Amino acid sequence: MVLADLGRKLNAALSSLNRAPVVDDKVIDALLKEVCAALLESDVNVKLVAQLRQKVKAKVKAQFDSGADRGKEANRKNVVQKAIFDELVQLVDPGVEPYKPKKGHPNVIMAVGLQGNGKTTTCTKLAVHYQKRGFKSCIVCADTFRAGAFDQTRQSATKAKVAYFGSYTETDPVSIAAQGVAKFKKERFEVIIVDTSGRHKQESELFQEMVQISEAVKPDMTVLVLDASIGQAAEAQSQAFKDSADFGAIIVTKMDGHAKGGGAISAVAATKTPIIFLGVGEHLHDLDKFAPQPFISKLLGLGDMQGLMEH
Amino acid sequence: LGSIFARLTGSKVLSDTDLLPVLDSMKQHLMKKNVAKEIADKICEGVGEGLVGKKVGGFQTINAIVRQALSTSLTQILTPNTSTDVLLSIRTKLSSPLPSTQQRLPYSIVFVGVNGVGKSTNLSKVCFWLIQNGFKVLIAACDTFRSGAVEQLRVHVRNLSMLKESSPNSKGGVELYERGYGKDAAGIAKEAISYAKDNDFDVVLIDTAGRMQDNEPLMRALAKLVATNNPDKIIFVGEALVGNEAVDQLSKFDRALRDFSSASGKGRGIDGMLVTKWDTVDDKVGAALSMTYVTGQPIIFVGCGQTYTDLRQLRVSNVVQALLND
Ligand SMILES: Nc1nc2c(ncn2[C@@H]2O[C@H](COP(=O)(O)OP(=O)(O)OP(=O)(O)O)[C@@H](O)[C@H]2O)c(=O)[nH]1
Ligand SMILES: Nc1nc2c(ncn2[C@@H]2O[C@H](COP(=O)(O)OP(=O)(O)OP(=O)(O)O)[C@@H](O)[C@H]2O)c(=O)[nH]1
Ligand SMILES: [Mg+2]
Ligand SMILES: [Mg+2]
Numbered sequence: 001m002v003l004a005d006l007g008r009k010l011n012a013a014l015s016s017l018n019r020a021p022v023v024d025d026k027v028i029d030a031l032l033k034e035v036c037a038a039l040l041e042s043d044v045n046v047k048l049v050a051q052l053r054q055k056v057k058a059k060v061k062a063q064f065d066s067g068a069d070r071g072k073e074a075n076r077k078n079v080v081q082k083a084i085f086d087e088l089v090q091l092v093d094p095g096v097e098p099y100k101p102k103k104g105h106p107n108v109i110m111a112v113g114l115q116g117n118g119k120t121t122t123c124t125k126l127a128v129h130y131q132k133r134g135f136k137s138c139i140v141c142a143d144t145f146r147a148g149a150f151d152q153t154r155q156s157a158t159k160a161k162v163a164y165f166g167s168y169t170e171t172d173p174v175s176i177a178a179q180g181v182a183k184f185k186k187e188r189f190e191v192i193i194v195d196t197s198g199r200h201k202q203e204s205e206l207f208q209e210m211v212q213i214s215e216a217v218k219p220d221m222t223v224l225v226l227d228a229s230i231g232q233a234a235e236a237q238s239q240a241f242k243d244s245a246d247f248g249a250i251i252v253t254k255m256d257g258h259a260k261g262g263g264a265i266s267a268v269a270a271t272k273t274p275i276i277f278l279g280v281g282e283h284l285h286d287l288d289k290f291a292p293q294p295f296i297s298k299l300l301g302l303g304d305m306q307g308l309m310e311h
Numbered sequence: 312l313g314s315i316f317a318r319l320t321g322s323k324v325l326s327d328t329d330l331l332p333v334l335d336s337m338k339q340h341l342m343k344k345n346v347a348k349e350i351a352d353k354i355c356e357g358v359g360e361g362l363v364g365k366k367v368g369g370f371q372t373i374n375a376i377v378r379q380a381l382s383t384s385l386t387q388i389l390t391p392n393t394s395t396d397v398l399l400s401i402r403t404k405l406s407s408p409l410p411s412t413q414q415r416l417p418y419s420i421v422f423v424g425v426n427g428v429g430k431s432t433n434l435s436k437v438c439f440w441l442i443q444n445g446f447k448v449l450i451a452a453c454d455t456f457r458s459g460a461v462e463q464l465r466v467h468v469r470n471l472s473m474l475k476e477s478s479p480n481s482k483g484g485v486e487l488y489e490r491g492y493g494k495d496a497a498g499i500a501k502e503a504i505s506y507a508k509d510n511d512f513d514v515v516l517i518d519t520a521g522r523m524q525d526n527e528p529l530m531r532a533l534a535k536l537v538a539t540n541n542p543d544k545i546i547f548v549g550e551a552l553v554g555n556e557a558v559d560q561l562s563k564f565d566r567a568l569r570d571f572s573s574a575s576g577k578g579r580g581i582d583g584m585l586v587t588k589w590d591t592v593d594d595k596v597g598a599a600l601s602m603t604y605v606t607g608q609p610i611i612f613v614g615c616g617q618t619y620t621d622l623r624q625l626r627v628s629n630v631v632q633a634l635l636n637d
Contacts, residue, residue: 040342043555046343114591116426118426146463147431147432147435147462148464152460159458229425231598232343232554233592258523258560282457
């Protein structure tokens with residue numbers, strides 16, 4: 001399963017806590033060292049990991065000092081485990097509700113992100129997802145830059161039996177986006193997905209173009225599509241996208257591979273924006289719903305430890 | 312006597328306890344530069360082993376000593392020990408004498424890697440560079456899976472042909488070899504090479520579909536393409552954005568190609584890397600280090616943008632500088 005490796009390591013760290021006869025500073029430090037190593041190997045931002053270590057230590061100390069452990073080793077273990085669990089959930093759960101498309105309303109969704117991260121593929125997957133749930137769905141290809149971009153949309157939308165709009169001759173993405181959205185609104189489509197070119201923060205003109213597309217189509221939700229394998233550049237790039245495009249949701253792609261997605265998790269923490277789906281393959285239906293708590297529980301193999309999850 | 316001498320000159324023998332905190336912060340530093348954790352660990356461990364027990368002058372700080380040793384180590388890892396001169400390699404093959412009965416095979420390069428890293432785009436940049444150097448190039452569209460993959464290459468070939476027309480004195484040129492979608496990639500590559508041979512092409516650039524390194528059927532199919540066509544170069548395309556995955560991607564691509572492309576497990580592996588999206592990571596260039604450390608193979612090209620001229624050679628000293636900079 002996704003993230004199995006990270007899960008195994010975190011799990012091993014936690015079970016070594018369970019075997020420890022006493023829970024002292026040394027045991028906690030050793031545990032945190034292992035947890036942090038596992039997170040670093042998963043590409044979680046180096047600064048975030050350092051913060052997590054500090055926060056867990058502070059929380060545990062505060063709880064011990066206030067006598068929450070009632071002097072029992074078992075309770076002490078629970079305090080430590082819960083502190084780690086909560087901080088991990090914090091990493092992937094910004095506590096923000098993402099936009100939910102409404103029936104009978106033209107919901108405009110715009111996909112943005114770095115080059116090659118899976119926007120175009122994900123747009124079709126999203127259209128299929130909403131179409132299956134009874135929304136009349138379509139795709140607007142506002143990528144006039146990448147070679148073969150419209151062919152890609154045309155072929156995959158055709159395969160998915162989803163309506164699409166684009167042009168081989170128009171070179172202005174803003175104009176295409178506006179035309180496409182206007183046309184589909186008129187035709188009473190309910191989910192209108194606008195695909196855009198890949199871009200990066202270092203090219204300000206590309207970012208301006210994104211802002212213009214956004215102003216032209218006024219999306220109800222902008223989605224940042226992010227590759228699970230991204231490393232330490234994740235934070236700066238996603239922050240820049242947040243500042244310019246103010247995305248309201250993240251989709252992490254390529255989670256079917258070996259990547260553990262820690263970079264994407266760091267993007268969540270940096271931008272306080274929730275992940276809504278995971279891309280888990282190249283095919284139309286390879287899209288999983290995402291929810292932070294079950295995700296972390298599964299990650300830690302804590303499915304049977306419900307007590308820990310109560311807040 | 313030794314200790315008196317040491318005291319007189321203010322020199323000191325480095326111990327583990329002197330080095331540990333400094334090495335630890337170096338490790339953190341490298342990870343912030345996007346070096347994979349495992350690689351940062353190993354490099355710092357190596358630097359530590361080289362320094363422990365060493366006598367050092369009293370005026371040097373341990374920090375400066377470790378930094379110097381790290382710089383040397385990084386330079387060593389990044390400096391290729393095989394040739395990265397692709398033009399030379401192509402010219403050598405094309406000009407080597409052949410028995411008169413035998414027809415010359417074109418020089419072939421296959422581009423492999425995970426999804427979306429920039430294989431097709433950078434293949435086109437390499438093509439542009441080869442045309443400028445007077446070669447006649449055939450692009451083989453062996454990604455028969457991803458929507459639009461063939462059309463993407465067709466657009467590049469059209470653009471490159473137009474660029475070529477504006478500099479007509481060059482004898483170089485480009486054509487696309489494609490058989491649409493759904494077909495066996497290994498077979499198309501074979502046909503393309505034979506078409507290139509019959510039509511006097513110098514180089515065949517083979518585009519392949521992106522695939523995850525753990526996807527065994529797809530990795531086997533790639534190995535089959537390599538085994539059937541025995542290309543002159545296998546270039547792994549990886550992006551500068553990739554974090555710890557760099558290690559797993561490269562080791563598994565290399566291993567799968569070796570294991571699956573021959574029964575004896577001694578098949579061909581990766582010959583070199585092309586690191587793309589260099590323009591998106593500022594000075595967090597650690598992926599380049601992870602990739603070279605894992606394979607011991609050189610970075611042949613660096614992709615630094617989305618136009619045909621955005622292809623560079625790696626400057627080792629610049630990379631080392633970027634990795635050490637605060
Ligand atoms: N394995 C896997 N591959 C994926 C997934 N999502 C997308 N891909 C692949 O990633 C590659 C890039 O996907 P695209 O959809 O073209 O990416 P993009 O963001 O639109 O790219 P640009 O428009 O060039 O910026 C393709 O090979 C896709 O098939 C996923 O969840 N899993
Ligand atoms: N900024 C930047 N973008 C790049 C670079 N190289 C490629 N890209 C972009 O990355 C995206 C994906 O490139 P492709 O060449 O389609 O990638 P691929 O590896 O062939 O993708 P698949 O065949 O789907 O696996 C495109 O938008 C390219 O323009 C680079 O060096 N810098
Ligand atoms: Mg796209
Ligand atoms: Mg490609």
